[in-house]
Amino acid sequence: MSSAQMPLIDVPLPALAQVERYPRMRYMGSKYRLLPTLADVFQQVGGRTALDPFSGSGVVSYLLKAQGYAVTSGDYLNFPVTLTKAACVNQDLRLSDEDVEGIVKGGNRDGRDFIQKTYEQLFFTAADLRFLDAAWSQIDTLTGSKRQLALASLVLAAARKQPRGVFTVTGLRYDDGRASLHMPLAQQFVNCVDAWNVAVFEGERCRAVQGDVSSAESGADLVYLDPPYAPPRDDNDYVKRYWFLEGLANYWDNGTAAVMTDTKTRKLPKRPTAFGSKTTIAAALTDTFEKFRSSTIVLSYGSNAVPSLDRLTGMLRDVKGSTPEVIELQHRYHFGTHATAARREAVEYVVVAP
Numbered sequence: 001m002s003s004a005q006m007p008l009i010d011v012p013l014p015a016l017a018q019v020e021r022y023p024r025m026r027y028m029g030s031k032y033r034l035l036p037t038l039a040d041v042f043q044q045v046g047g048r049t050a051l052d053p054f055s056g057s058g059v060v061s062y063l064l065k066a067q068g069y070a071v072t073s074g075d076y077l078n079f080p081v082t083l084t085k086a087a088c089v090n091q092d093l094r095l096s097d098e099d100v101e102g103i104v105k106g107g108n109r110d111g112r113d114f115i116q117k118t119y120e121q122l123f124f125t126a127a128d129l130r131f132l133d134a135a136w137s138q139i140d141t142l143t144g145s146k147r148q149l150a151l152a153s154l155v156l157a158a159a160r161k162q163p164r165g166v167f168t169v170t171g172l173r174y175d176d177g178r179a180s181l182h183m184p185l186a187q188q189f190v191n192c193v194d195a196w197n198v199a200v201f202e203g204e205r206c207r208a209v210q211g212d213v214s215s216a217e218s219g220a221d222l223v224y225l226d227p228p229y230a231p232p233r234d235d236n237d238y239v240k241r242y243w244f245l246e247g248l249a250n251y252w253d254n255g256t257a258a259v260m261t262d263t264k265t266r267k268l269p270k271r272p273t274a275f276g277s278k279t280t281i282a283a284a285l286t287d288t289f290e291k292f293r294s295s296t297i298v299l300s301y302g303s304n305a306v307p308s309l310d311r312l313t314g315m316l317r318d319v320k321g322s323t324p325e326v327i328e329l330q331h332r333y334h335f336g337t338h339a340t341a342a343r344r345e346a347v348e349y350v351v352v353a354p
């Protein structure tokens with residue numbers, strides 16, 4: 001029996017067991033390893049509504065939903081919003097075997113070829129690129145949660161097939177021998193549909209909105225803030241790493257996106273955010289704390305980032321009127337090559353400001 005036909009589980013799983021079902025995706029700064037700590041903190045905070053305005057891979061929004069919160073997720077990129085629409089907003093729809101067959105075998109409905117033309121010989125195989133155009137032409141006939149599930153599956157398949165999951169390099173320069181790098185994208189897609197189907201469960205009503213944190217609605221009982229960490233050197237730009245997924249989630253804005261045709265990878269332009277630089281992040285954090293001052297703020301931050309923990313807790317104390325609680329966890333970033341990963345061993349903070 002494929003997952004599409006699995007009976008809906010009507011007995012809620014404990015939150016951490018439920019979150020095991022969330023499909024894994026390599027994502028810079030994702031909090032998979034901190035989930036047990038976050039689950040404890042969220043449980044102690046309590047409340048009914050939660051906001052996760054930097055949702056990224058979506059795994060923390062999913063945990064919050066599994067803990068019984070009505071969650072509003074957001075991200076300034078569109079593909080993370082696709083993921084939370086599929087797994088959090090969606091309460092009970094799954095893709096059936098017929099849906100999947102239509103997408104994989106239905107052919108190219110309208111002859112579109114933007115992806116093949118733009119990324120030929122840069123990413124994936126010719127057959128993979130043909131599949132992406134054809135699959136999109138089929139997905140365009142779907143609406144609602146089925147569409148989001150199909151797009152989330154396409155995004156996850158592309159991320160899993162790309163070495164290290166980032167689109168800063170072309171070809172297989174970092175081929176580490178994983179089977180997923182060589183599996184045809186169509187097969188990868190079918191596997192990813194299974195993975196998202198299994199993740200669907202019924203909880204409180206959730207929402208997902210694309211936008212800058214400054215435009216997110218305030219007033220939730222709990223606000224989980226996981227902004228990009230501003231590194232003292234280097235950059236933390238998400239578009240630089242994931243632009244292909246960003247394009248794929250909306251078919252490069254129906255083929256109108258500002259592809260940088262003079263770049264080797266035909267990438268999309270970086271998208272500036274105040275959280276992207278050590279010179280603007282402190283003010284951006286202060287504004288964000290002010291905006292959510294009436295909520296319990298739970299903030300994730302890292303010791304190798306700017307501003308320092310002292311400064312952060314000072315800023316939160318100024319806004320909230322009391323000193324926040326700090327939980328420290330050793331954390332080795334699984335991101336980057338072996339050598340850089342070792343350098344990135346750091347303390348991860350969870351700061352709780354009631």
Ligand SMILES: C[S@@+](CC[C@H](N)C(=O)[O-])C[C@H]1O[C@@H](n2cnc3c(N)ncnc32)[C@H](O)[C@@H]1O
Binds near residue numbers: 228
């Ligand atoms: C550290 S990641 C979040 C990781 C997430 N908690 C997880 O576990 O996967 C930060 C996210 O913030 C998003 N982001 C960056 N600047 C933003 C802004 N100004 N407003 C909203 N989202 C932003 C990025 O696209 C990225 O997905």
